[in-house]
Amino acid sequence: MVTVTHLPGAQPDPRRWWALAALVASMLTLGFDMTILNVALPTMAGQLGADTGEQQWMADAYVVVFAALMLPAGLLGDRFGRRRMLVAGLAVFLAGSAAGALATDVPAVVAARTVMGVGAALVTPLALSVLPSLFAPDERTKAIGIVSAGSTLGLPLGPILGGWLLDHFWWGSVFLVNLPMAALGIAACVLLLPETRDPASPTVDGVSTALTATGLGTLVYAIIEAPVRGWADPLVLGTAVAGAGLIGALVLRERRAVRPMLDMTLLARRGFSFNALAATLVMFVLSGLMFVLPPYLQAVHGHDALATGVRLLPLMGGLIVAARVAQPVVARFGSRAVVSAGLTVLAFAALLGSRTTADSGYGFAALWLTAAGLGFGASIVPAMSGALGTLPADRAGSGSGLLMTLRQVGGAIGIALLGSLLAAAYRARLDTAGLARPAADAAGDSVVAAHLIAGRTHSPALASSADQAYVHGMGVALLVCGVAALAAALLAAVLLPGDPATRRVPDAPGPVMAAPTEDVRQ
Template identity: 65%
Template sequence: MTTPAPDPRRWWALGALGACMLVLGFDLTILNVALPEMAAQLDADTGEMQWIVDAYVVVFAATMLPAGLLGDRFGRRRMLIAGLVVFLAGSLAGTLADTPAWVIAARTGMGLGAALMTPLALSVVPSLFEGAERTKAIGVITAAVAAGMPLGPVIGGWLLDNYWWGSIFLINLPLAGLGIVACALLLPETRDPNSPRVDPVSAVLSVAGLGALVFGIIEAPERGWADPLVLGCFAASAALIALLARRERQAAHPMLDLELLAHRGFLWNTVAATLVTLVMGGLLFVLPQYLQAVLGYDALGTGVRLMPMMAGLLVAARGAGPLAARFGPRPVVSGGLLTLAFAALLGARTELGDGYAFTAGWLTVTGLGVGFAMVPAMDSALSTLPPDRSGSGSGLLMTMRQMGAAIGVALLGSLLSGAYESRLDTDGLPSAAAAAARDSVVGAQAVGERLGAEAVAESARSAFLQGMGLVLVVCALASLAAAVLVALLLPNRRPGSKSVTDGMDMAPVDRDGGQ
């Protein structure tokens, strides 16, 4: 029996999928450079800016697993097109938004569309490619997402310098439209009737649990950490997540395979990758505000000046694989986390008189730390999984990373907000102007310009810088703690050694690799 000829349209289909994933990649970072301008034009305070970022990430993280299962059961092409339609609708709503709440709603829709697109874009590749071509195709999809992240701040900055802030959403429309047409015409329909059923209760528990946690963290600086609403959110989040974990452990075919966290190789690599994503999410929320409001760069200049971090990340990503192959992942991941801690401590020393050159230096070191920690951690985590659990394991890893990003923006943004507000001097200002200045450093700059009160603007820059220093110290301590835990507890399995699936045991790991 002859093997059917490969579909001649497969490379065109891959190009369309790559374009869709490129959009998702730069949508993770494009908004950050727009936040100061959006805050000024929409009168958004720091909490609302956090929700504009986190609405996308929370929904993305909480719905990615059920979205992938829907595609497996009801047709991957159908659900991928549905995801593109939802993403397009959310982007269109974003271009028309004129209030922070509208932007948050639009970002929520985009997050749902992205959750449908991400796992399904990869899952349709095996139906189009085989053997070496499949490996190459998966590399193209992965590279598209990776390339989009450093492009996001630059594209966003250029759009903001030439058009209105809604243009950062408008750019999604033609690419999403192209993806819809290409998927409809070029992709075959595939499904897996044996995949686990989507559990609506688990899906609701995951969204509600993560949403309550993020809401509590964001509201805490303004209301107080002991406020009944904040404490209630934390208690509700803990209860909902505990119910989710219990339900998933009892399920015959769980959406979230929590048993994988019992295996040290997967657990500690996942912890490392999640911690790095948390730090990156927080930094990409804080840094554009610093570059624009404190150093005075425009949006495009801000995007370009974030590139040293991305350049360091790409350099480290290329070198991390060979180092992990030679020495094992443990020293590379822990070394990357130590490098990230050093970079954060360096950044915490930033003073008002320091120019961009100092910032570029510690941003480059940050990128190196992220690359050396993230790449081998993710590769090592997935390499420990048996083939029949690779899908659930990769889904759990991606979900944990997205949760880390959401919590990073919420937690580090709240630390920044609380420190900024407590250190800002608003003596002598009218109550309305003082409230606007306390909302954000962008608001304080606007108040200073409107009232001719340079002292207020200077106080805002100083207060913001002190808040940023606190954020960076927390990042450094978290990275240092993770580095120690990884160095002590992460199995050091080199490529080709026995995986954790051989016996699925929890035995201690020797320092020379293997179990």
């Protein structure tokens, strides 16, 4: 069977830019959902009675499923048709969003977020893999950059949009906003996209997919439960060992497979593995920060949801600015120097942020948030570019898929681990003397719950103690972020190849992937 994208002299599809606009709308929606829920979590915690662990699951359910299913989802598109699976992914995402808007308790929200993760896992790789059927090589780089920028733009807009919705509507509106965007994407895909597939791609390995999902989910469960039960608890120890064992079994299975779904041999390439590690650690820190910051701004400082979203802009602004200027700096100084410098700036910002007190003004937070954003952007773009630049052309698809999966795993672990550290430190520092046992337990669940109880019991001392305990816990999480970033900077300086990145990727920290070059048109 002949595999082509564009034949020489073929007329480009006049509808291709409209189709691209639909794909951008879809990726923008996914970008919203990476950050929009973080602003809503304090409000949801108060109205649903969610403790810190349950808030972690509401955030992590989406990311864990996203990470576990992204690679098999891409292979399903190759096998059964990319347009078909892209429409299916948007439909699943729409259904999950509708369920989230109608949810009335924490388990329902977690279930809805899980369904949304399935849809996002289908949409993300396929939105880029259909581009070769629409655009000739001279337009394709621009198209990939535009789609990636759509997801990137959703990151800073998510908190602001979420804050505005929460100020005017109920918390379910942060899910409801996805419905028209997903519906538009479905209609545009059906009307504008050609069907393409690649029957030569590896088959979907159900066992490997199950090992990925269960291993990652079990490990995240152990990390989230540890602050409540203790690391020595048999259930926590058992699930942690089981999770590590399942992931180890996945690695062994993929290494022995003739055509692996996760190409582990790529990790033997120093340039790929250490750049991938740097990008994964950046996502670890970014996801953790986006989890711990909104309660600080809302509960401790008393800002509403919209004001919280606006106050997160220094972080996102620094990230986007640094990402835009990263490529020319890499061309001059090399990827190793830029990645190391970016991680060092990130470490400095996190360590500075760990000095925050309950009395610190927003100006101090804006300072270290801006520095953190600059560090994020300066490190993740050249790290991604450097990783992909080490791959031969025939491994670009599998390499980019593995890189994106590792990034999502880093995000899931970041929310679980940093959120758990914060919860443990918060409980240890909170003073609940004089409270009845049920009220004391509830106040220890989250800073939002503590403020609600302080209002009901007319106890300003409890509110003050909760603020100081939360800031202490946030400081512990930021200290871990700073140490991790500094260690990554040292590893990058010593172990990354010294040559500048040779393969250019779009100047955006969104889900950059190398698009396949072979398609079979239907």
